[in-house]
Structure formats: structure tokens, C-alpha cells
Amino acid sequence: EAGVAQSPRYKIIEKRQSVAFWCNPISGHATLYWYQQILGQGPKLLIQFQNNGVVDDSQLPKDRFSAERLKGVDSTLKIQPAKLEDSAVYLCASSSTQGATVGAFFGQGTRLTVV
Amino acid sequence: AQTVTQSQPEMSVQEAETVTLSCTYDTSESDYYLFWYKQPPSRQMILVIRQEAYKQQNATENRFSVNFQKAAKSFSLKISDSQLGDAAMYFCAYQRGGSQGNLIFGKGTKLSVKP
Numbered sequence: 001e002a003g004v005a006q007s008p009r010y011k012i013i014e015k016r017q018s019v020a021f022w023c024n025p026i027s028g029h030a031t032l033y034w035y036q037q038i039l040g041q042g043p044k045l046l047i048q049f050q051n052n053g054v055v056d057d058s059q060l061p062k063d064r065f066s067a068e069r070l071k072g073v074d075s076t077l078k079i080q081p082a083k084l085e086d087s088a089v090y091l092c093a094s095s096s097t098q099g100a101t102v103g104a105f106f107g108q109g110t111r112l113t114v115v
Numbered sequence: 116a117q118t119v120t121q122s123q124p125e126m127s128v129q130e131a132e133t134v135t136l137s138c139t140y141d142t143s144e145s146d147y148y149l150f151w152y153k154q155p156p157s158r159q160m161i162l163v164i165r166q167e168a169y170k171q172q173n174a175t176e177n178r179f180s181v182n183f184q185k186a187a188k189s190f191s192l193k194i195s196d197s198q199l200g201d202a203a204m205y206f207c208a209y210q211r212g213g214s215q216g217n218l219i220f221g222k223g224t225k226l227s228v229k230p
């Protein structure tokens with residue numbers, strides 16, 4: 001079974017530019033998460049989808065971050081315009097409807113550097 | 116709000132020996148799940164072990180076991196017969212039960228394994 005796929009693996013952009021990250025969850029997983037992990041910290045939830053609906057986006061900086069999950073499968077996270085403090089690893093994870101009992105499965109993440 | 120605390124930023128263990136990583140959490144809920152994730156330099160979060168709060172029996176997965184003290188809100192990870200490949204960041208995570216709650220992570224413990 002294929003795992004969670006993310007691209008790109010690395011991205012370097014200048015501040016005020018825009019960037020987009022893509023995630024393909026494990027097949028059949030209804031729940032998809034985007035986490036931001038700043039160096040030296042644990043991951044922090046940005047947004048959680050259940051199928052194509054948003055469950056929790058309370059910590060998403062909506063003035064610059066946006067995310068969508070069309071058709072309840074793939075998801076895209078966008079930052080526009082980027083700030084220096086957005087430099088972090090962006091992790092995508094997915095879980096099934098029974099996910100609470102088995103935890104979430106993570107992709108390899110995208111390391112974003114804003115210069 | 117739920118919080119997860121890992122008080123050991125770094126730990127070191129000799130190969131083949133045993134090490135225990137500490138985690139405490141705060142919640143007012145009775146139904147929840149606890150996890151330990153491993154994050155090697157490749158950045159991918161790997162689920163190591165999980166514990167359902169309603170189960171009194173401590174979870175075990177090969178060389179990994181937990182000491183779950185529900186009243187004390189403590190959830191430590193014991194790694195026996197440590198191997199060089201165990202070197203990584205370890206994150207403790209909490210997820211409320213029932214609906215698809217998101218994972219709340221601690222700040223992590225960096226484990227080094229000495230040959």
C-alpha cells in the first residue's frame with residue numbers, strides 16, 4: 001500500500017513570493033491533516049479535512065495561508081505572500097475513519113526556506 | 116485545552132541498553148489516545164506505539180513499551196536493547212477520542228545512541 005505522498009521535498013523562495021504544496025493521502029483515508037513543524041518544535045496543526053470539508057482550521061493564518069481538498073482526495077496548501085517566519089517543514093498526514101485508534105500516517109514533508 | 120509536555124530535550128543511551136523517555140499531558144477528557152512517533156533525519160513521522168486511554172494494560176511493540184499512568188497523566192516510552200537505528204527525535208502525541216480529533220504533539224526528545 002502506498003504511503004502519503006508529498007511534493008516538493010524542498011522549496012526555497014523569497015519573502016513575499018507564493019508557494020504551493022501538494023499531498024496525496026493513503027487511498028481510502030477520509031481525514032487529511034496539514035501540520036507546520038518549525039525547527040526544534042513539535043508539529044502544529046494548520047488544517048484538518050474530513051473528506052472535502054474543513055473540520056478545524058482555527059490555527060491557519062487565513063490572511064496568507066489557504067488549503068483545499070477537491071473531491072476529497074488530494075490536497076493543496078498555499079502560502080501567499082510568504083514571510084520569513086513561514087520557514088518550516090510542512091507535513092501532510094492522513095487517517096481512516098477509524099483513525100483515532102491507529103493514529104495518523106505522515107508523508108515525508110516539504111522543507112520550506114523563505115529568504 | 117489539551118497540552119503535551121516532554122521535559123527531556125535530549126537523551127543519550129548506550130547501544131544494547133535501555134532508555135526511558137518521559138511525557139506528561141493535560142486533559143479533562145476521559146476518552147483519548149496517546150502515541151509515540153519517531154522522526155529520523157528523513158523527516159517522516161513514524162508511528163512507534165499507541166495506547167487507548169480506556170485500556171489499563173500497557174502497550175508493547177517488540178522492543179518498545181509504554182508505562183501509562185492515567186491518574187498521573189503520564190505516558191513514558193521505554194526502548195529496550197537500543198540500536199543505532201533508534202537514534203531520532205521522539206514525539207509524544209495526544210488525540211481525543213470519538214470524533215476525528217487532531218494530534219497534539221509535545222516538543223520532542225532527541226535520542227542519541229552511542230556504539
